Amino acid sequence: MSIVHILSKAQSLGVRLWLAGDIVKMRGPADAIAAIKPDIAAHKPEVLTYLRSASNDLPPVPADCAGALRHPDGGLFLPWGPYVDQAQLKATQRELFDVVDELAKLERWPDEYFDRVVYCIERQPISTLRPDLAHFRERLAAARVDEQSRHTAARRSWKYDR
Secondary structure (H helix, E strand, O other), X not given: OOHHHHHHHHHHHOOEEEEEOOEEEEEOOHHHHHHHHHHHHHOHHHHHHHHHHHHHOOOOOOHXXXXXXXXXXXXXXXXXXXXXXXXXXXXXXXHHHHHHHHHHHHHOOOHHHHHHHHHHHHHOOHHHHHHHHHHHHHHHHHHHHHHHHHHHHHHHOXXXXX
């Protein structure tokens, strides 16, 4: 039996084939899978070669979808978001801490408030790091503008001493 015959039989039975490493995965009706499984097992090297070449024909993952998974039908999806390794997590936490530290100094936060925010940075879920970083960056930009305005106003004002 040829690979073309096996694949057309699988398609006619409603069985979808794809690769997960060196394993041929199948999805479809249970009786159809049972009927096609012996043919696939007998010609596994040819099926693997065909599926590998078919998967190489897929378009590359765009940069804005880095970390996306590819569904067997070829579509991309992010079930939980892009993969973040330990180094990326620590770098993002460090960046957030640096922004908060500078903001706290500019706004003259009390120690208790600063300690609480740092505690939250260390223990917050990964999903909230990016939004928090954006929020505190906006506040820091505004605080820098206010500080620059105060500094400029202080330089322009003159003091009269008798």
